[in-house]
Amino acid sequence: MATDEGRANPPLRVLLVEDEFVVSMSLRAQLEAVGCEVVATARDANSAVAMAGSLRPDLIVMDIGLRGGSGVQATQEIMEAAPTRIIVVTAYADDRIQQALEAGAARALLKPVLEEQLAKAIAEVTGREVGRARREGG
Helix, strand or coil: CHHHHHHCCCCCEEEEECCCHHHHHHHHHHHHHCCCEEEEEECCHHHHHHHHHHHCCCEEEEECEECCEEHHHHHHHHHHHCCCEEEEEECCCCHHHHHHHHHCCCEEEECCCCHHHHHHHHHHHHCCCCCHHHHHHC
C-alpha cells in the first residue's frame, strides 16, 4: 500500500470544521474513506481561522452553523488571510449558502452528506479524483 501511495499524489490535507461531534466523526470517516487526510478538526469559527493559517490545508470542509460564530464569517476571514478551497456543509437550505459562496466557498453541500456527494465535490473543487475512482485508478 505504501508503494501505491508513493506513486500517486499525496492525499489531500483537509481541515474539518464541525461543532457537532457525531457529524464531525461521520464527515471524518467519509473524508478518510475517499483518501483524504484530516489534519485537524476545529469546533468553532475562531479555531478554524487560526488552524487554516497555521496548517495551510489543501481543503477545508466547513459547517456554516457553528456554535459561537459563523462558518460564513470564518470563510470570509480565511479567504482574506490564507485563501484555501472551502466546501461548506449545512443542514439549512437558506440564504447562508449564498453568503458562504459570496465569501469565497467553492461549493456547498446539504446535510446529511453522502460519501459520493463529498467525493464529487472534492474532485470539482480540487481537480483531483478521490474515492472509488482514485482507488481503482491508483
